[in-house]
Amino acid sequence: MTIMITGATGQLGRLIIEQLRQRLPAGQIVAGIRRMEQAADFREKGIEVRYADYDQPASLDEAFRGISRLLLISSSHTDDEVRLAQHKRVIDSAKRGGVRHLLYTGFAFPQHSTDRSTPGNVHTLTEQAIIESGMDYTFLRNGLYMDFVGVLGLKEAISSGVLATAPGEWRFNSVTRADLALASAAVLGSGESGNQVYELAASRTWDFADLAEVLTEVAGKPVVHVQDASVQHWIYTWLRKLDTDSTSGDLERLMGRPVTPLRDSILPFIV
Numbered sequence: 001m002t003i004m005i006t007g008a009t010g011q012l013g014r015l016i017i018e019q020l021r022q023r024l025p026a027g028q029i030v031a032g033i034r035r036m037e038q039a040a041d042f043r044e045k046g047i048e049v050r051y052a053d054y055d056q057p058a059s060l061d062e063a064f065r066g067i068s069r070l071l072l073i074s075s076s077h078t079d080d081e082v083r084l085a086q087h088k089r090v091i092d093s094a095k096r097g098g099v100r101h102l103l104y105t106g107f108a109f110p111q112h113s114t115d116r117s118t119p120g121n122v123h124t125l126t127e128q129a130i131i132e133s134g135m136d137y138t139f140l141r142n143g144l145y146m147d148f149v150g151v152l153g154l155k156e157a158i159s160s161g162v163l164a165t166a167p168g169e170w171r172f173n174s175v176t177r178a179d180l181a182l183a184s185a186a187v188l189g190s191g192e193s194g195n196q197v198y199e200l201a202a203s204r205t206w207d208f209a210d211l212a213e214v215l216t217e218v219a220g221k222p223v224v225h226v227q228d229a230s231v232q233h234w235i236y237t238w239l240r241k242l243d244t245d246s247t248s249g250d251l252e253r254l255m256g257r258p259v260t261p262l263r264d265s266i267l268p269f270i271v
Contacts, residue, residue: 002066003188004030006052006090007073009038012105012177012184016071019185021045032063054086057093064097071103071140071188072126080122087126091133101136101194103187108141108173108201109243136194140184143201143251144174144244146265149211151235154270158219163212166236167227170208171245173201176260183254199248202259214263218270 003020007013008031020029031042032052039049052063054075064070072090075083087104094102106123123141130137157163183200212225252258 001068001191002028002030003069004032004064004067005071005073006032008042009033009035010073010076012181013073015177015181016184017047019181020189023185023189030067054089057089060090060093061096064094064099067097067099069101069103069188070094070099071184073105074123083122084125088129091129095133095135099135101138102130103138103140104130106139106141108143108199109246110141138187138194139197140187141197141199142180144172144242146174146176148174148235149266150269151233154215154266157223158215158270161221161223163208163215163223163225164228164231165208165225166231167229171205173205173244173247175200175202175251176265179251179255179259183251186254198250198254200251201246201248203247203249203252205245205247206262210262214266217263
C-alpha cells in the first residue's frame with residue numbers, strides 16, 4: 001500500500017505525514033507538493049516527494065501513478081469556484097491513474113450549514129464528484145479549526161480583564177490540527193475499504209464563558225466575558241453560516257483519546 005498526501009507542505013499535511021511515519025515505513029508514504037524547494041526535510045526522512053500542482057493536470061497524472069490511497073487536502077484558494085475546479089482535476093487524475101481509494105478533508109456537518117445562498121458548498125460538491133467517480137472514498141470532515149480564536153483578541157482580553165465578543169448564542173466544536181492529523185493518519189494507515197464518512201469535531205462544545213474561565217486560569221487574574229454589539233469582525237459573520245455546535249465521537253474514537261483540552265488548545269495564541 002502506497003499512500004500519498006497532497007498539499008503536504010501545509011500545516012495539516014505535515015502533521016499527518018509525521019503521524020503516518022509512526023505507523024508505516026517511510027517508503028510507503030509519498031508527499032505531494034507544489035514547491036519542490038520545500039522537499040528537503042521530507043527526503044531527509046526517507047519520504048518520496050512528487051510534484052503535484054492542483055492547477056497542472058499533467059503533474060497530477062504523473063504524481064498519482066502507483067498510488068493506492070490518496071488523501072486530497074482541500075485547496076486553500078480563496079475562490080470556491082477555483083477550489084472546486086482544482087479538486088475535480090485531482091479526482092479525474094486519480095481515477096485515470098488507478099487510485100483505488102480517495103480520501104478528502106472537507107468540513108464537518110455540511111448538511112447543517114445555514115448558508116443557503118448557493119445549492120452546495122465546495123466541500124459538498126467535491127464529495128459528490130468523488131462519489132460519482134466510482135472510486136472508494138472516505139470523507140474526513142474536519143471540525144472548526146481552533147485557529148479562529150487568534151482573531152478574538154485573547155492577549156488584549158488578558159491585559160484588560162475583559163473578553164468582548166459579538167452578541168449571540170455561541171458554542172464551538174473546534175479542534176486542533178494536531179488532533180485532526182492523528183485521526184487522519186489512523187484512517188490512512190488502517191487499510192479500511194472505504195465509503196466512510198467521519199465528522200471530526202469535538203465530542204462536547206465550549207462557549208465564550210468557558211474561554212474566559214480558561215484565560216483567567218492562564219493569566220492568574222480575572223477575565224470576564226461580555227457581549228458587546230459594537231464588536232465588529234468578519235469572523236462572526238462567517239461563523240454564523242456554519243454548524244459550530246454539533247458534536248461527534250468520531251475524532252476521539254479514531255485518536256483513541258479525548259480531544260486536546262481548551263486550555264492547551266489556546267495556549268499557542270496567547271504566549
